[in-house]
Amino acid sequence: MTPALGPSRSQPATLNDVARLAGVSVATASKALNGRSQVRAETRQRVVEAAERLSFRPNQLARGLLAGRSGTVGLLTSDLEGRFSIPILMGAEDAFGAGEVAVLLCDARGDAIREQHHVRALLGRRVDGLIVVGSRTDPRPSLGRELPVPVVYAYAPSEDPADLSLVPDNVDAGRIAVGHLLACGRTRIAHITGDPAYLAARERAQGAGAALAEAGLEPVGEPRFGDWSEGWGRAATALLLDRRVEIDAVLCGSDQIARGVMDVLRERGLRVPEDVAVMGFDNWQVLTAASRPPLTSVDMNLEQVGRAAAHALSAAIGGVRRSGVETVRCRVVIRGSTAPLS
Amino acid sequence: MTPALGPSRSQPATLNDVARLAGVSVATASKALNGRSQVRAETRQRVVEAAERLSFRPNQLARGLLAGRSGTVGLLTSDLEGRFSIPILMGAEDAFGAGEVAVLLCDARGDAIREQHHVRALLGRRVDGLIVVGSRTDPRPSLGRELPVPVVYAYAPSEDPADLSLVPDNVDAGRIAVGHLLACGRTRIAHITGDPAYLAARERAQGAGAALAEAGLEPVGEPRFGDWSEGWGRAATALLLDRRVEIDAVLCGSDQIARGVMDVLRERGLRVPEDVAVMGFDNWQVLTAASRPPLTSVDMNLEQVGRAAAHALSAAIGGVRRSGVETVRCRVVIRGSTAPLS
């Protein structure tokens, strides 16, 4: 409405203002503020004081224009809504924030057109690099090799092996999950997991199977694929129990599935973890902590993935490019739903 | 390592390059590309083609430098981890994205020092404005009136009434929640809610109480404050039933609490919604959809809050400033856990 007339109206101070107030040239002021050595201490003092008094902040746009680098990266998510993007985003933001790099956030909402649009916009802003965050671990189309800046793919790897991708190691995750159950003395381990269209589901099952085989154990039936919901966890468990299949552990493809599994086990009078150990995937706090008992789960270390992507991108911007798919290890977070057989 | 020699190495084309290729001056090229009218159609054509061929994208940094505006806003969250920031962020990103404005994301992680640091960094990048997203609806300290750009507070309002804040209307939310239960013919409505240190909890209770009073009904005891967990929902419900308190509906302060409430109701042989209607808050998909039956819940319309904040900020940048706390209405999302008494 009425333009405020207070201090908030005034334009931000420029180096010119500072120089004038300090009674020196802009060049000297620049050197003084940037710690260049060819400035008399007393002069520098004057400049610094002037800058302070005007609350001078160097204009990064001007700097970027000159340097040819903006000190900015684009973070392009395909699905902010899903819960996997956020931790990755946090890890990346954290890693960049420490290094004076700012993050431009764009959400493509799963739309390729919108993604392309965002890429153009980001390049127009002269981002120094790009991180592309997918919503599932299945490979996705590359943005292409023609981009003027380096790109790192996180969570969803690029289909082009010339690109660098960072993904959680889901095969290994299946392995260490089973490893934990074995360490608890369990031998009749069923695997109830999610949608087989997801690579993550298949890879975890593969790793779990391998770990069982290496231990000389038979899996309790084939992995049971379904969807990622509590409902499927309940249904699959009911089926298992109805058929009198003997089990002392259930490895679940998600924490939601695990919730469903535990509910039915309890309803049928089986105790967790005394009779059956239950383990989830994703380590989603709201579910793992609220379960009865609290749910042991595999954490994909997504913040770590984000941080690793940030570091890889920084390296690439610095000229050290890598390529191919690199994995980040997952970890088991032990809670009350798994325990050694007594 | 080895600097790639492909097309990705070349510097992005400048207007100069385009002009040279088209055989005109930079001034003409600029006019041609920006739709200025004083250019012969045939010339414009040549310029556009040249630009295309070089995949020219105007450097926004240079533009911003000249214009004095960067076309960029800062989004400062205090807690990306919590689930409330994300929808707000999505709404804001969406609203800005449509308007050629890019969003710089910073997460203060609940740390005032870090927040201050981020504000400085953002101002250095000459953001045209700032949105500050809080993690709860309790008022928070203002960033101050001295900032050179407009600021809009979302979710957590500023303590300074001179600032503009956009928050969900939690009093009204309590009202419409009770309104829905009344419409279902319920009259014995208990309220089990979260931590009374949260303004949201107190405001919802206040609104709920007012709606009951207006309907000439007594609340079933005082609102039961606790924390926001499933565990508290279970405990509070058990207490209620142990005391033989007669109820036909429970309004819960969060979906998690509602989960706990429903579990105990079912365990005690009460049917939802036939015997007792249950209603949650937050409309958190993963909980509401997975409940048995699916949970009716109040949605705070957070995307809407984010969008409104974005629009308000755009207006402020355009010179139209508002101030004070403005509210966004919540809405009831009806699912299976509430139904008319038959």
Next chain:
DNA sequence: CTGTTAGCGCCTTCAT
């Protein structure tokens, strides 16, 4: 040690 000059990429007068 300090100041002058030039230019990053773009847009906008002002001449032509």
Next chain:
DNA sequence: ATGAAGGCGCTAACAG
């Protein structure tokens, strides 16, 4: 209709 020139804020050469 086109081009030449100036300047946005800053830094890196070079001069003094």
